[in-house]
Amino acid sequence: MNSTLNLLIGLAMGLNLLALGSSRLPSVIRAMAVQGVVLGMLPVVITREFHWPVALVALVTMGVKGFGIPALLRRAMRAANIEREIEPFIGFVPSLLLGAIGTIAAVAVAQRLPLLPEHAGTLLVPGALATIFTGFVLLVGRVKAISQVCGYLIMENGIYLFGMLLLHSTPLLVESGILLDLTVGVFVIGIIVDRIQRAFDSLDTRKLTVLRE
Amino acid sequence: MLLVALVACVAAIVPGPRWPRIWLACMVVGTGSILAAAVAVFAGAPDWEWWSAVRVGGERLHLRLDGLSAWFMALLGLVGGLGAIYARGYWPDDAHADSAARGRLWWGVMILSMGFVLLSSNGLHFLIAWELFALSGFFLITLDRQRREIRAAGWLYLAASHAGTLCLFAFFAALAGRTGSWELGPMRAHPELGPLFWLAFAGFAVKAGLFPLHIWLPSAHANAPSHVSALMSGVAIKMGVYGLIRFSGWLPTPAAVGWTITGIGAATALLGIALALAQNDLKRLLAYCSVENVGIIAVGLGGGLLGAADGDAGWGRLLLAGALLHVWNHGLFKALLFFAAGSVLHATGTREMSRLGGLWRSMPWTAVLFTIGAMAVSGLPPLNGFVSEWMIYLGLFDVVAGRSPAAWAAMPAVLMLALAGALALAAFVKAGAVVFLGAPRTRVAAEAHECGGSMRGAMVVLAAGCLAIGLAPAVFWPAAGRAVAAWNPPWAAGAPPAPLPTLGLANAVLVTLALAAGAGLWASARARGLRRSLTWDCGYASPAARMQYTGGAMAAIAVGWFGWIFGAERRQRRPRGPFPAGAHRIERMPEAVLERLIGPVAGAVMQVAGAARQLQHGRLQYYLVYLAGGLTALGTLVLVGEMK
Numbered sequence: 001m002n003s004t005l006n007l008l009i010g011l012a013m014g015l016n017l018l019a020l021g022s023s024r025l026p027s028v029i030r031a032m033a034v035q036g037v038v039l040g041m042l043p044v045v046i047t048r049e050f051h052w053p054v055a056l057v058a059l060v061t062m063g064v065k066g067f068g069i070p071a072l073l074r075r076a077m078r079a080a081n082i083e084r085e086i087e088p089f090i091g092f093v094p095s096l097l098l099g100a101i102g103t104i105a106a107v108a109v110a111q112r113l114p115l116l117p118e119h120a121g122t123l124l125v126p127g128a129l130a131t132i133f134t135g136f137v138l139l140v141g142r143v144k145a146i147s148q149v150c151g152y153l154i155m156e157n158g159i160y161l162f163g164m165l166l167l168h169s170t171p172l173l174v175e176s177g178i179l180l181d182l183t184v185g186v187f188v189i190g191i192i193v194d195r196i197q198r199a200f201d202s203l204d205t206r207k208l209t210v211l212r213e
Numbered sequence: 214m215l216l217v218a219l220v221a222c223v224a225a226i227v228p229g230p231r232w233p234r235i236w237l238a239c240m241v242v243g244t245g246s247i248l249a250a251a252v253a254v255f256a257g258a259p260d261w262e263w264w265s266a267v268r269v270g271g272e273r274l275h276l277r278l279d280g281l282s283a284w285f286m287a288l289l290g291l292v293g294g295l296g297a298i299y300a301r302g303y304w305p306d307d308a309h310a311d312s313a314a315r316g317r318l319w320w321g322v323m324i325l326s327m328g329f330v331l332l333s334s335n336g337l338h339f340l341i342a343w344e345l346f347a348l349s350g351f352f353l354i355t356l357d358r359q360r361r362e363i364r365a366a367g368w369l370y371l372a373a374s375h376a377g378t379l380c381l382f383a384f385f386a387a388l389a390g391r392t393g394s395w396e397l398g399p400m401r402a403h404p405e406l407g408p409l410f411w412l413a414f415a416g417f418a419v420k421a422g423l424f425p426l427h428i429w430l431p432s433a434h435a436n437a438p439s440h441v442s443a444l445m446s447g448v449a450i451k452m453g454v455y456g457l458i459r460f461s462g463w464l465p466t467p468a469a470v471g472w473t474i475t476g477i478g479a480a481t482a483l484l485g486i487a488l489a490l491a492q493n494d495l496k497r498l499l500a501y502c503s504v505e506n507v508g509i510i511a512v513g514l515g516g517g518l519l520g521a522a523d524g525d526a527g528w529g530r531l532l533l534a535g536a537l538l539h540v541w542n543h544g545l546f547k548a549l550l551f552f553a554a555g556s557v558l559h560a561t562g563t564r565e566m567s568r569l570g571g572l573w574r575s576m577p578w579t580a581v582l583f584t585i586g587a588m589a590v591s592g593l594p595p596l597n598g599f600v601s602e603w604m605i606y607l608g609l610f611d612v613v614a615g616r617s618p619a620a621w622a623a624m625p626a627v628l629m630l631a632l633a634g635a636l637a638l639a640a641f642v643k644a645g646a647v648v649f650l651g652a653p654r655t656r657v658a659a660e661a662h663e664c665g666g667s668m669r670g671a672m673v674v675l676a677a678g679c680l681a682i683g684l685a686p687a688v689f690w691p692a693a694g695r696a697v698a699a700w701n702p703p704w705a706a707g708a709p710p711a712p713l714p715t716l717g718l719a720n721a722v723l724v725t726l727a728l729a730a731g732a733g734l735w736a737s738a739r740a741r742g743l744r745r746s747l748t749w750d751c752g753y754a755s756p757a758a759r760m761q762y763t764g765g766a767m768a769a770i771a772v773g774w775f776g777w778i779f780g781a782e783r784r785q786r787r788p789r790g791p792f793p794a795g796a797h798r799i800e801r802m803p804e805a806v807l808e809r810l811i812g813p814v815a816g817a818v819m820q821v822a823g824a825a826r827q828l829q830h831g832r833l834q835y836y837l838v839y840l841a842g843g844l845t846a847l848g849t850l851v852l853v854g855e856m857k
Contacts, residue, residue, distance in 0.1 A: 089834055114855060140837045148833075209832055 002121055005045050009127040012038050012157070013103060016134040019154060020095040024084050025077055028150050029070050035131075035157055036065025042164050061160075064179055069153065069186050076190040077146055080197040090141030098141075102133035124164055131158030143204050145193045149186065156182055215261075215278070218246040218290075218328065226321035233306060236317045240297040240324075247328060248290030254283035255692035260699075262334075270337055272395050277334040280695035281462070284537055285331050285448075285455045287692075288544040291678070292447040293324045295548065295671040300440040302667040303555055304356070312356045316438070319356075323349040323444065330452055336385035336395040343381060343452075347374040350449055354437040366432035373429035377419030377453075384412035399463050407465045413456065414470065421453025423511060424481040427504045428807045431488075434500035435564065439555020442496060446503045447548035451540055454510055458537075461518055462700040471518030475622045478511025479629040486633045487775040490640040490768045491802045495554050495564045498644055499547065502590060505633055506543040510536045512626050513605045516612065519619040521701055528611035530704045534693045535604030541689075542597040542682060546589035549675040553583035556664040556672070557648060561657045566644065566764045571653040575661045580649040582672045587641035589679045592634050595720030597682035602634065603716065639771055647764040654758050684720050687713040765800060772802075779805055 012035050019031040040062030043054050090098065106129035115125060135155025139148050163178075200207045221243030225236050254260070265274035278286070297320060306313045326349060329342035351374070355367035387409055389395045400406055415426075422430040430450070434442045461470065485504030492498040513536025520529015556579045557572060558564055573580040589596035592603075609630075612623035653659035663669075682689060690713055698705035753760075772779070785798035803809070828839075 109852075112852070112856075136837065136841045140834045140841070143834075206832060209830060 005042070006123045008038050008041060008045065009123040009161070012161075013123075013127055013130050016103070016131055016154065017096060017099050019150065020099040020134060020137060021092055023088075023092055025082065025144075025146060025150075026074070028147065029073050029077075032150050032153050032157075033066045033070040035154065036069070037062045039157055039160055040065060042161075043167060046164060046167055061179060064183055065153075065157075068183060072186055072190050073146060073149065076193045080146070080193060082144060082146065088142050088147075090137065095137055095141050098137050099130075099134050102137070103130040106130040106133065119165060124161060128158045128161035128165075131155070131161060134158075143206060145189075145196055149189050149193070152189075153182075153186070215246070215250050215276075215328075215332075218243045218250065219325070221246065222321055222325045222328075226318060226325070231314070233301065233313070233317065236321070237297055237301055240321065241294050243321075244290045244294030244297070244324065246290075247286055247324075248294070250278065251283040251287035251290060254278060254280060255287075255695060270341070272335050272337050274338060275334040275396060276332040278332055280692075280697075280699035281455075281459060282331045282699075284692065284696040285451060285540070286328065288451060288541055289324065289327055289331065289448050292444055292544055292548045293320075293327075295674055296320070296440040296444050299443070299552055299555075299668050299671040300438075302665040303440055303559055304438055309357070312358075316353065316356050316441075319349045319352040320441075320444075323353060323449075327448065327452060331455065334397050336389055336397055339397070340378075340381060340385055344378060346449070346452065347371070347378060350374070350445060353441040354433050354445070356438055356441070360436075362432075363436045366436040370429045370433040373419055373426070377416045377426075380412050380416030380419075381456075384409055384416060387412065397463065401463070401465045404465045407467045410460060410464050410466050410470060413460045413464075414474075417453040417456035417460075418477075419453070421450050421457065421507050421511075422481075422504050423477050423507060424484055424504070425806055425810075427481070427485070428804065428811060430504060431497050431500040431804070434503065434551075435494055435497040439496070439551050439558060442500070442555070443548040443551035446500065446551060447544040450503060450507060451544060454507065454514075454540055457511075458514060458700060461514070466518060466522075468522060471515050471522055471619075472622055473515070474511050474518060475515030475626055478508045478513075478515055479626040481505070481508030481511060482633040483508070483629045483636075484775075484778065486636040486640060487771070488779070488802070490636055490643065491772045491775075491779060491781070493566050493764055495557065495566050495569075495644060495648060496551070497564075498566075498640060499550050499554060502550075502637065502640065503543070503547055505637060506539065506547070506590070508633070509602065509605065509630065510539050510543070512536075512630060513539060513608070516605070516608055516619075516623065516626075517700070519612075519622065523617055523619060528608045528615065529701075530697055531604055531611065532608035533700060533704075534690075534697050535601050535608055537693050537696050538604060538682075538686075538689070539598075539601035542589065542601045542679070545675050545678045545682070546586045546596075546598060549582060549586040549672055549679065550590065552668065552672045552675065553579050553586060556668055557583075557661075559664060559668075560661040563655075563657060566647045568655045569648045569653070569658045570651045570655075570758065570761065571649070571658060572661050573649040575659075576649075576663050578663055578669050579672075582669075582676050583649065584645055585676045585679060587645050589683075591638040591641050593638070595680075595683045595723045597679045597686075599720075600683060600686045600713075600716065602630075606630070636771060639768065643764050643767045646767070647762075651761045652758040654761070683717075684724065685717045687717055779803070780809075 015031045015035040015038070019028050019035075022028055022031070040058050043058045043061075044050075047054050088095070103126070107126040110126040110129060113125060119125060132155050135151045135153075135158060138151025138154060140151075142148055142151060160178075196202075221239045225239035225243060260280070261276075261278040263274075263276045267273075300316065300320070304313050304316055309316075323346060326342050326346035330339060330346055333339040333342055348371075351367050351371045354370055355363055357363055358367075385395070388397075388406065391406060391409070392400065392403070419426045419429075434446050437445060457474070482505045485501050485506075485508055489498045489501035489505060492501060513532045517529050517533030517536065520527075520532060523529065554564070556576065557569065560572075560576060560579075561569060563569065585596065589598040592598040606627065609623045609627045613620045613627065653661075694705070772781070779802055782801045782803060783798070786796050788796040
C-alpha cells in the first residue's frame with residue numbers, strides 16, 4: 001500500500017518540477033490538472049477498504065481539480081489572449097533548481113520532524129512541503145496573473161496533501177467544503193483576471209503597483 | 214451656580230456660531246457664574262462634591278469643588294469671559310467670515326472642558342476632559358488656518374500636548390491599577406504610589422511649559438489670535454500648574470520632587486526671560502515671558518513641597534501661597550499684555566517690533582494699559598506681580614535663614630529669580646520703548662488707530678484687577694489660605710504669614726505719591742508752558758526714524774551673556790572703505806531645544822520610517838516573499854524549540 005502511495009506522491013513531486021520548468025501556460029495548467037487527479041486518488045489508497053463516501057469525494061476532487069478548474073483557467077487564458085509566460089521574475093532554470101533544492105530540503109526536514117509512526121515511512125509530509133514550496137516559487141517568480149493562480153492552486157494541492165495526514169480524524173465533508181471554497185476562489189480570480197486585462201491591457205501584475213495608496 | 218455655568222456654556226456652544234450676540238451673552242453668564250461659584254467657596258461655603266446617577270464610560274461622574282479648584286476656576290471665569298468680550302472687537306464676523314464662528318464654538322468647548330478638568334475627581338473623566346481641552350486649544354490656535362506657520366505652530370502644539378497626554382494616560386492607568394478604582398482623592402497614606410508622581414510631573418510639565426518641555430509654547434502663543442493667546446497663556450498653561458499642585462497635594466511625593474521642581478523652576482525662569490529678551494516678535498516675547506512666570510510659580514510650588522517634607526509650616530505655606538497668587542497674577546497681567554499686543558497687531562497688522570514705534574500718540578489707551586501690564590510683569594510695586602514675587606522671595610529668605618537642608622535649593626533659586634526679575638524689567642523696557650515710544654519706523658505704525666470699546670473694556674478690567682491685588686493683597690488672603698489648606702490640610706490655620714496689610718498700605722502710599730507727583734508736574738507744565746525742541750542729535754543734519762535704537766541693540770548685551778546657550782545665527786557684511794556701498798547684519802535666534810535637540814531626533818526617526826516605507830511598494834511577488842520568509846522563520850523557530 002505504502003509503495004502505491006509513495007509512487008503517486010512521487011509523481012506529484014515530478015509534476016511540480018514540470019510546472020516550474022515550462023514556459024507555456026497550457027502545459028503548466030496541464031501539469032496542475034494531472035497533479036490534481038493524482039492527488040484525488042489518494043483517499044482511496046489511504047483508507048484501504050472501499051467506502052462509498054470516500055470514493056465519491058475522490059471522484060469529485062478529481063473532477064474539480066483535474067477538469068473543472070483547468071477548464072475555467074483555459075477560458076480565462078483565451079479571454080486574456082496569452083499563451084506564454086515571457087518574462088518571469090525567476091527564470092525557468094533557476095526555478096527548476098530552486099524546486100529541486102526545495103524538494104531535497106523538504107525530505108531532509110521531514111526526517112527530523114516528530115511524526116506519527118504510520119506516517120514516518122511515507123512521502124506524505126515531504127511531498128506536501130515540496131508542493132507548497134513549489135507553489136510559493138510560482139507565486140513569487142511569475143509575472144502573469146494566470147501563472148500565479150496556477151501557483152496558488154499547486155500550493156493548495158500541497159495543503160491537500162497535508163490534509164491527507166488527518167484523513168482519519170477529519171470528516172471528508174470538511175474536505176469537500178474546502179474544495180468548494182477553492183472552486184469559488186478560482187472562479188472569482190478568473191473574473192478578476194478578466195478585469196485586470198481590461199483595465200491595464202495586460203496581465204502583468206507589476207503594473208498593479210500604480211494602485212498603491 | 215455651576216449648573217447655570219454649564220447650561221450657559223452649552224447654550225453658547227450650540228447657537229454660538231450663528232448668533233454672536235446670544236453667544237456673548239451666554240458666555241458672559243456662564244463665565245460669570247463660574248466666577249461666582251469660586252467666590253462662593255472663598256466666602257466660606259463648604260467644599261462641594263457631587264456624584265452623578267448615570268455612568269459615563271462605566272464610571273459615575275464625580276465632581277469636586279474645593280479651595281484649590283475654586284482658585285483656578287476664578288481665573289478661568291475671569292479671563293474666559295473677558296476674552297469673549299475682547300474677541301467681539303478683535304475677531305469680528307465681517308473681517309473673519311468663517312473662522313469667527315468656529316472660534317466662538319471652540320471657545321465655548323475650551324472653557325467647558327477646562328472647567329471639567331478642574332472639577333473632575335475621576336481619572337477617566339479627567340483624561341477625557343483633558344483631551345477635549347487640548348483639542349479645542351488646537352482648533353483655536355489654528356483659527357486662521359490659511360497661513361503655513363500657524364498650521365505648523367498648531368501641529369507642534371498638538372504633538373507636544375499629546376506627548377504629555379500619553380504620560381498622563383500612563384499615570385492615571387497605573388494609579389487606577391494600583392488603587393483599584395479611577396476615583397481620585399487624597400491618598401497620602403499610600404507611600405507606594407509615590408513614584409507615579411514622576412509620570413504626572415512629566416505630563417503636566419509639558420502643558421505648563423517648564424524648561425526643556427516648553428518647545429510648543431512660543432510658536433503656539435505667538436501665532437494664535439490674541440484673545441486665544443491670552444486664554445492659553447493666562448489659563449491653559451495653568452492647567453498644567455493645577456495638575457502639578459493638585460497631584461502633589463493628593464499623592465505622597467518622593468523626596469526628590471521638591472528639589473527637582475525648585476531647580477527646574479529656577480532654570481525655567483532665568484532661561485525663559487533671557488529668551489524673551491532676545492525676541493523681536495512682540496507676542497513671542499510675551500510667550501517666553503510666560504515660560505519665565507511658570508518657572509517662578511514652580512519655584513514657589515517646589516518650595517512648598519520642601520516645606521511640607523520638612524514639616525516647617527511657616528515658609529512652606531508662604532511659598533505655596535505666593536505660587537498660587539502668582540498663578541492669578543500672571544493670568545491677569547499676561548492676559549492684559551496679550552490683549553494689548555493684540556490691539557497693536559489689530560491696528561498695524563504686524564508683530565515685528567522693528568516695524569513699530571511711536572504708537573503712544575495714536576494708541577494712548579493701549580499704551581497706558583500695556584505699561585501697567587509691563588510694570589506688573591516686571592514685579593514693580595504697587596502692582597500685583599510685586600506682591601506674589603515678594604511673598605516668594607520672603608519665603609525663600611526664610612528658608613535660607615532657617616539653615617535647613619532646603620537652603621541649598623533656596624539660595625541659588627533666589628539668585629536666579631533676582632536675575633530673572635532684572636532681565637524681565639529689561640525685556641519689558643525694550644518692548645514698551647520700541648513699540649510705543651520714539652518715532653514710527655514704518656508707514657503701518659504711523660497709520661495705527663486706537664482699538665474699539667469692547668477690547669479696551671476688557672483690558673481696563675484686567676488692569677483694575679492688577680491694581681486691586683497690588684493695593685489690597687490682604688483681601689485676597691483668605692481665598693489663598695483656603696486653597697493652601699486644600700493642598701495640605703495641616704496648614705489651614707489662619708493669619709497670613711507675611712505682613713500683607715502693611716504691604717498694601719505701602720503700595721497705596723506709593724500710588725498716592727506718584728499721582729501727586731504727576732499732578733504737580735502737570736500743573737507746573739500748564740503754568741509755565743511746554744517748550745518743544747529736538748533732542749540733541751550730535752549735530753547730524755537729517756535724523757530719520759531708522760536711526761533709533763532697535764530692540765536688538767537694546768537687548769544685545771544681556772543676550773550676549775547667554776550666547777553659549779542660544780547660539781545666535783549671524784550673517785553680516787561690514788561697511789568697508791571711506792564710502793561703503795552697502796552693509797547689513799542679520800541675526801536670528803534659533804529655538805535651541807527644538808532645532809538642536811528635537812529636530813535632529815525627529816528627523817532620524819522620519820528617515821528610518823521612510824526607509825521602512827520602501828518595503829511597501831505594492832509588488833505582489835515581494836509581499837509573497839516576505840510571507841514565505843516569515844513562515845519559514847516561524848517554522849524554524851518551532852522546530853528548533855522542539856529539538857531543545
